[in-house]
Amino acid sequence: MALNIIVVGGGAAGFFAAIAAAEQGADVTILEKTSRVLEKVRISGGGRCNVTHACFEPRDFATRYPRGERALLSPFQKFSARDTVAWFEVHGVKLKTERDGRMFPTTDSSETIVHCLMDAAEKAGVNIRLNCAVESVSKLADGMFELSLAGMASEKIACDKLLLATGGCRAAAAGQLATSLGHTLVAPVPSLFTFQIEAPWLRSLAGVSLESAEVAVPAAKLRERGPLLVTHWGLSGPAVLKMSAWGARALHTLDYKFQLLVNWLPESNPEKIIVEFQKRREAAGAKLLVNVPLFPLTARLWEQLVLAAGIARETRWAAITRAQMHALVQQLTRTEFAVTGKSLNKDEFVTCGGVKLSEVNFKTLESKICPGLFFAGELLDIDGITGGFNFQAAWTTGLLRGRRWRLQFSDEPILYLLPRPRRFPQEGEAGFHRGVELKAADGNAPVHFAPAMALHQRVEDGFQRDSVQRIAGMRHGLGHDVQQRRVDGVLGNGKVVCESALNDEINLPVALSFAPGCRIMLSWTWTFPVSPRPSNRRCSTF
Ligand SMILES: Cc1cc2nc3c(=O)[nH]c(=O)nc-3n(C[C@H](O)[C@H](O)[C@H](O)COP(=O)(O)OP(=O)(O)OC[C@H]3O[C@@H](n4cnc5c(N)ncnc54)[C@H](O)[C@@H]3O)c2cc1C
Numbered sequence: 001m002a003l004n005i006i007v008v009g010g011g012a013a014g015f016f017a018a019i020a021a022a023e024q025g026a027d028v029t030i031l032e033k034t035s036r037v038l039e040k041v042r043i044s045g046g047g048r049c050n051v052t053h054a055c056f057e058p059r060d061f062a063t064r065y066p067r068g069e070r071a072l073l074s075p076f077q078k079f080s081a082r083d084t085v086a087w088f089e090v091h092g093v094k095l096k097t098e099r100d101g102r103m104f105p106t107t108d109s110s111e112t113i114v115h116c117l118m119d120a121a122e123k124a125g126v127n128i129r130l131n132c133a134v135e136s137v138s139k140l141a142d143g144m145f146e147l148s149l150a151g152m153a154s155e156k157i158a159c160d161k162l163l164l165a166t167g168g169c170r171a172a173a174a175g176q177l178a179t180s181l182g183h184t185l186v187a188p189v190p191s192l193f194t195f196q197i198e199a200p201w202l203r204s205l206a207g208v209s210l211e212s213a214e215v216a217v218p219a220a221k222l223r224e225r226g227p228l229l230v231t232h233w234g235l236s237g238p239a240v241l242k243m244s245a246w247g248a249r250a251l252h253t254l255d256y257k258f259q260l261l262v263n264w265l266p267e268s269n270p271e272k273i274i275v276e277f278q279k280r281r282e283a284a285g286a287k288l289l290v291n292v293p294l295f296p297l298t299a300r301l302w303e304q305l306v307l308a309a310g311i312a313r314e315t316r317w318a319a320i321t322r323a324q325m326h327a328l329v330q331q332l333t334r335t336e337f338a339v340t341g342k343s344l345n346k347d348e349f350v351t352c353g354g355v356k357l358s359e360v361n362f363k364t365l366e367s368k369i370c371p372g373l374f375f376a377g378e379l380l381d382i383d384g385i386t387g388g389f390n391f392q393a394a395w396t397t398g399l400l401r402g403r404r405w406r407l408q409f410s411d412e413p414i415l416y417l418l419p420r421p422r423r424f425p426q427e428g429e430a431g432f433h434r435g436v437e438l439k440a441a442d443g444n445a446p447v448h449f450a451p452a453m454a455l456h457q458r459v460e461d462g463f464q465r466d467s468v469q470r471i472a473g474m475r476h477g478l479g480h481d482v483q484q485r486r487v488d489g490v491l492g493n494g495k496v497v498c499e500s501a502l503n504d505e506i507n508l509p510v511a512l513s514f515a516p517g518c519r520i521m522l523s524w525t526w527t528f529p530v531s532p533r534p535s536n537r538r539c540s541t542f
Pocket of ligand 1: 008009010011012013014031032033034037038039040041043044045046049050051052132133134135165166167168349350376377378379387388389390391392394
């Protein structure tokens with residue numbers, strides 16, 4: 001019997017976990033409370049889905065998580081942004097990198113990602129049930145779980161393993177399934193929000209953006225540098241969003257009311273600015289101050305900063321006083337704003353808080369409190385800054401968990417590279433049959449045959465490292481040229497036909513795992529009718 005797994009939550013993490021688990025032969029069902037799965041993927045990145053970030057060094061990548069950096073380091077070493085790019089490519093979706101490192105599908109449409117995930121889930125045999133909100137869960141004496149669905153009092157669903165991927169807990173109630181099984185929820189507070197500022201002169205600049213500015217909140221000892229955007233309600237842009245993520249708890253404690261300092265010229269300093277003023281006084285003394293902005297400030301922003309410094313619009317460079325110069329420097333490097341609240345950025349919002357990380361084993365994503373219970377995605381107390389980091393955490397935790405369910409058979413799968421026949425028949429040659437047969441020669445020995453994707457992932461995982469090069473050459477082929485027919489679960493004395501479009505560049509890799517302790521014989525035969533001597537080998541495994 002295949003392992004029966006329920007994934008609660010049809011989001012990014014739930015899908016990656018379910019696909020990977022089903023590819024290992026498990027019987028997987030996703031229960032989704034709404035009428036549509038992958039809704040956040042659909043609306044993400046302004047409809048373009050910022051899938052991940054082009055930062056391929058796991059240690060560096062992990063530093064982008066205000067919560068979860070340490071816990072995610074080892075998972076990222078197993079499945080990084082590079083692996084995400086490869087995963088989507090194998091599934092027919094190419095990603096592109098923007099100047100700031102964010103990665104999107106080349107179609108610039110999140111629907112591409114949604115279709116890809118739906119397709120992969122269908123191919124892997126994942127069952128999806130919509131409008132199924134899991135209301136409560138209990139652990140049975142035999143170690144299984146029993147789930148009750150909202151509004152379906154009579155329907156109870158049992159499973160061997162339970163994976164919770166219900167997303168961020170905006171309200172503590174959203175973490176209730178985890179807490180009912182003994183877990184602690186780190187109190188949820190918002191992350192990735194923008195700052196509400198009433199100053200009319202700032203609001204009049206809505207739409208103005210800067211490549212680089214520095215924002216600081218002295219009361220919380222926070223400082224961030226990056227692009228800044230003036231909005232109709234205050235300030236936004238990566239510098240503000242990053243600050244809201246790193247300072248999510250501190251700013252919550254301040255009830256989102258604090259003094260904000262903005263340095264509009266962070267690449268400069270007061271001394272250099274004064275030198276610039278002197279130059280202008282000499283070279284453009286007759287011109288109005290407001291008409292000669294300092295690079296790289298826009299004319300509108302410069303004018304407002306001059307006025308905010310208390311300098312009259314009619315002032316000419318030649319007439320600027322020492323006191324006015326100092327007031328302007330102050331305004332350029334330390335504009336003070338009173339932040340009166342936060343506004344959720346409609347493009348990106350995550351929750352800081354969730355299932356306490358110390359209660360989860362990050363090698364297996366299994367609960368340390370309730371065996372058989374697993375977690376993935378934003379439900380965990382993990383959140384990243386803006387730029388594709390939140391999805392990457394969902395892909396990584398989901399996939400690593402799903403992939404580990406292969407261990408139901410043996411501790412390590414065996415990888416065979418089936419030898420190529422001496423001569424490859426040409427396309428169109430009479431009787432050409434593409435394929436290879438694989439037989440479990442020993443009675444009813446359970447043999448698990450891994451489909452191509454799972455195999456690909458295992459190789460990526462470091463298994464059989466010496467053959468990685470050769471398999472890597474196949475990467476392309478795995479998705480496109482080589483298609484292995486999916487075989488469900490356990491095989492007895494069965495035969496598997498792997499359909500492949502072989503060419504002489506590749507060997508056909510097959511991953512097999514066996515019930516612990518069993519001794520079996522395998523044989524395989526190349527079945528090319530035109531080949532005079534089919535290769536027929538036997539191999540003793542355990
Ligand atoms: C508007 C917006 C844009 C974003 N854009 C980006 C972006 O471009 N890049 C990026 O990296 N991150 C982005 N994020 C963050 C990212 O979407 C999330 O971090 C990510 O979706 C988390 O994935 P998840 O699978 O853990 O949770 P979710 O995607 O939230 O999925 C959880 C699922 O579980 C279901 N569920 C919850 N409770 C139950 C229950 N009891 N029973 C059954 N089902 C249940 C929910 O309905 C939901 O479908 C964005 C977020 C928002 C809100």
